[in-house]
Amino acid sequence: MRRLQQFLAVAHRGHFTRAAEELHMSQSALSSSIRALERELGVALFERTTRTVLLTAAGRALHAHARQLVGDMAAAHAAVAEIAQVRAGTLAVGTVQTFVAVDLPALLARFHADHPAVEVHLREATSTELVDGLTGGDLDLAFVALDTDPLPPGPTVLRDYEEELVVVVARDHPLTGSACVALTDLAPFPFIDFEAGPGLQTTVAALFARADVQRRITFRIGDMTRLIELVRHGLGVAVVPEPIARTSDLTSLRITPRASRRLALVARSDAPTNPAARALLGLLPVRDGRDAPGRR
Incomplete structure (x- = not known):
């Protein structure tokens, strides 16, 4: 890519000395680089005279492609810089x-x-x-x-x-007057289970299994908003993260001993x-x- 940039500079200036000054390098180094490019391609790219430098037929063929390649590389560098500086991507x-x-x-x-x-x-x-x-x-x-x-x-x-888990019930539920409940207190009531894959569902199931409490699950739902609505209408109790209970209009009961989940x-x-x-x-x-x- 560097040699293509040097090739374009010589083609633009029509002169090795002026191109070398533009590129901030010595004329001998520039000439050596262009000769190396010509050896790599197997053709002469310039006709050298005492007054000027002209593109050969092969040089003219390379010129358009070199401009495209150098332009694309500059655009690629700019795109990468934008992403690196979180200005794009x-x-x-x-x-x-x-x-x-x-x-x-x-x-x-x-x-x-x-x-x-x-x-x-x-x-x-x-x-x-x-x-x-x-x-x-x-x-x-x-x-x-x-x-x-x-x-x-x-x-x-x-x-x-870490999120604390709490029980939510409708405001007129028999457990409403309690500040906290044990999982065994929930056994007599229908349960609304949140089922949306591993996570809250398996954590709650393990919680009741450890407490040896058999739940009577009457609703299995994969949408938390719908679960809250079912509880609001008195169709069952549910265990949810405390922040979710806090933003609802349901009665929230602490679980004793304290229950939580990790995220x-x-x-x-x-x-x-x-x-x-x-x-x-x-x-x-x-x-x-x-x-x-x-x-x-």
Whole structure:
């Protein structure tokens, strides 16, 4: 590429000395480079006279292609620089439906304000699907729920979150007067189960299994908004993350002993290669004092 740039300079100036001055190199070095290009191509590119330098037929054929190649390389350098400086490119983020440990819309709004030219793709799916998308290169970052099974090998946990789990009931439910409940207190009531793949569903199931409580599941639903509506109408009780309960108009009851679930922001490595992903990470608080799960 450097030799093509030198070739174009000589062709433009029609003179080795003036081209060398433009390129800030010696005339002998420029002449040597052009001779090396001619040897590589097996043809003479210039007719050299005492007064000027003219393109040969082969030189004219090369000229248009060289301009295109050098122009494309300059455009490629500019495009890479734009991405490196987070002035262009894309950012693909995945999240489970029930992730509320971080205000994701607010986070993405802040990112967009700082980097308006970066195109953000947000995908909502199960933890299993998100991990597959991450390892397959479709996602840069993913907010996943860590259920009873560990993450498969590969993803690295960059941030670790904990959410308290609570019971939600309708305002006129018999349990409304209680500040907290044991899981055994829920056995007599119909249960609405959130089923959207591994994550909250498996965490809640394991919670009741450890307490040796048999649930009477009357509704299985994969949409949290619909689950809240079913509870509001008195069709059952449910266990949800505390931030979700807090934003609803349902009665929230603490579980005793305290129940919680873990979530994480994961990537393919400790330092994502996409500059936009690194910029988004910079807007997130660092992990708190809890032990980090590390690479899984």
